[in-house]
Amino acid sequence: MTYIPILISLVLASASLHAKSQIPAAISCASKYGIPVQAKSGGHSYASYSTGGHNGILMIDLENFNSVSLDNRTGIAAVGGGVRLGNLAQGIWDQGRRALGHGTCPGVGIGGHFTHGGYGYSSRAFGLALEQIIGLDLVLANGSFVKIDNETLGDVYYALRGAADSFGIVTTFYLQTSTAPEVDIKFSYSFPQALDSIENATAVFMGVQKFSLYSPVVGRNLGLGVTLGGNATSYTVHGTWFGSSSVELTDRITSLAMLGGEGNLTVPLHGFLQQDNFYAKSVSTNVSFAEEPIRKFSEYAYSAGRGLNAPISWFSIISLYGSPDSQIGAEGKNGSWAAYSGFDDLWVVQNCENRSYNAYLNYIDPELDRDEAWHLYYGKPLFEKTEFGEKRPRSWRCLLESAEHPCLE
Ligand SMILES: *[C@@H]1O[C@H](CO)[C@@H](O)[C@H](O)[C@H]1NC(C)=O
Numbered sequence: 001m002t003y004i005p006i007l008i009s010l011v012l013a014s015a016s017l018h019a020k021s022q023i024p025a026a027i028s029c030a031s032k033y034g035i036p037v038q039a040k041s042g043g044h045s046y047a048s049y050s051t052g053g054h055n056g057i058l059m060i061d062l063e064n065f066n067s068v069s070l071d072n073r074t075g076i077a078a079v080g081g082g083v084r085l086g087n088l089a090q091g092i093w094d095q096g097r098r099a100l101g102h103g104t105c106p107g108v109g110i111g112g113h114f115t116h117g118g119y120g121y122s123s124r125a126f127g128l129a130l131e132q133i134i135g136l137d138l139v140l141a142n143g144s145f146v147k148i149d150n151e152t153l154g155d156v157y158y159a160l161r162g163a164a165d166s167f168g169i170v171t172t173f174y175l176q177t178s179t180a181p182e183v184d185i186k187f188s189y190s191f192p193q194a195l196d197s198i199e200n201a202t203a204v205f206m207g208v209q210k211f212s213l214y215s216p217v218v219g220r221n222l223g224l225g226v227t228l229g230g231n232a233t234s235y236t237v238h239g240t241w242f243g244s245s246s247v248e249l250t251d252r253i254t255s256l257a258m259l260g261g262e263g264n265l266t267v268p269l270h271g272f273l274q275q276d277n278f279y280a281k282s283v284s285t286n287v288s289f290a291e292e293p294i295r296k297f298s299e300y301a302y303s304a305g306r307g308l309n310a311p312i313s314w315f316s317i318i319s320l321y322g323s324p325d326s327q328i329g330a331e332g333k334n335g336s337w338a339a340y341s342g343f344d345d346l347w348v349v350q351n352c353e354n355r356s357y358n359a360y361l362n363y364i365d366p367e368l369d370r371d372e373a374w375h376l377y378y379g380k381p382l383f384e385k386t387e388f389g390e391k392r393p394r395s396w397r398c399l400l401e402s403a404e405h406p407c408l409e
Pocket residue numbers: 072073095096097
């Protein structure tokens with residue numbers, strides 16, 4: 001999907017007075033002419049919301065907010081709002097052998113990923129991307145440049161972690177990094193027998209789920225997902241393991257580079273352009289799958305005329321978020337801790353089955369209407385925290401209107 005912004009504001013440089021004045025200037029200019037504003041970090045939104053989701057917005061491009069600076073005494077990294085995940089991982093590794101939990105695609109920008117959850121294989125060890133945020137520098141709708149954390153403008157800080165797009169433009173993320181694992185093993189295990197029959201496909205998934213929930217070897221060091229790849233012509237369990245083993249060993253950077261599929265983790269700071277056309281739906285569940293829906297899913301995937309000869313190519317990834325010792329949502333985090341509802345997810349799937357599931361923000365689906373999106377992505381308790389109901393402005397409008405109608409009051 002492509003949308004045509006009315007104007008693109010490429011803010012000059014981070015950490016300078018220019019940057020601090022340019023974003024407020026752009027916002028107030030847009031506000032004056034009634035133009036919606038959208039910040040772009042990396043531009044990986046599934047629905048192209050980084051270019052506004054419709055034509056005629058003012059896009060504020062954060063490409064120049066590209067610095068990564070680690071305080072290797074506290075382990076806190078100050079990271080520009082336009083940094084891509086590969087450069088983030090490489091930067092904190094180079095500066096102090098540190099690591100963060102985040103996704104695998106090196107080109108994804110930090111902005112949407114870290115403020116809407118942010119999952120990768122290392123999330124079960126370090127928590128979701130947003131759980132590692134400890135403070136933010138941002139520009140509010142009224143043009144104020146503020147530094148927030150759980151004690152300063154705590155309400156805004158709460159909202160930013162899950163629903164940032166409605167409340168401000170993050171120029172710097174302060175992230176609590178962890179010591180990088182000494183050994184980071186990327187594994188991939190193929191189950192050809194899952195392709196033989198519906199029974200086998202069902203049995204393999206139920207086996208993987210049983211292993212994930214009950215095996216004593218499963219702990220936070222393991223991250224895994226099940227992939228039906230190439231239109232269900234392959235069935236693979238893949239992931240990472242922090243720790244020694246007799247299999248091929250790599251360090252964290254090599255492992256991440258392999259996962260990213262590019263052979264190199266660093267992404268050009270300017271002029272990076274990779275495009276893909278696809279459509280995704282997600283479902284997430286906080287309880288284990290019963291055998292019946294898995295059988296139905298397998299039937300669908302392996303049926304002639306359906307999954308097997310779909311008119312377009314497809315894949316499905318079922319990622320393990322929860323199960324024993326997962327650090328995602330550790331210490332009983334829930335929707336009171338941040339504006340995010342998926343802390344107790346067990347599996348997050350990019351596929352659909354008709355039951356009351358939730359969905360995952362970073363697999364955003366532009367076909368959902370507003371109410372459906374709010375309920376699926378945020379859940380009822382968080383939805384009820386908003387006071388706008390039907391009158392609630394669209395998220396981009398909050399930015400412009402909040403001077404008169406603060407989004408949080
Ligand atoms: C931390 O930073 C200091 C100063 O840049 C450097 O001398 C030291 O080697 C760094 N420590 C690690 C673990 O990278």
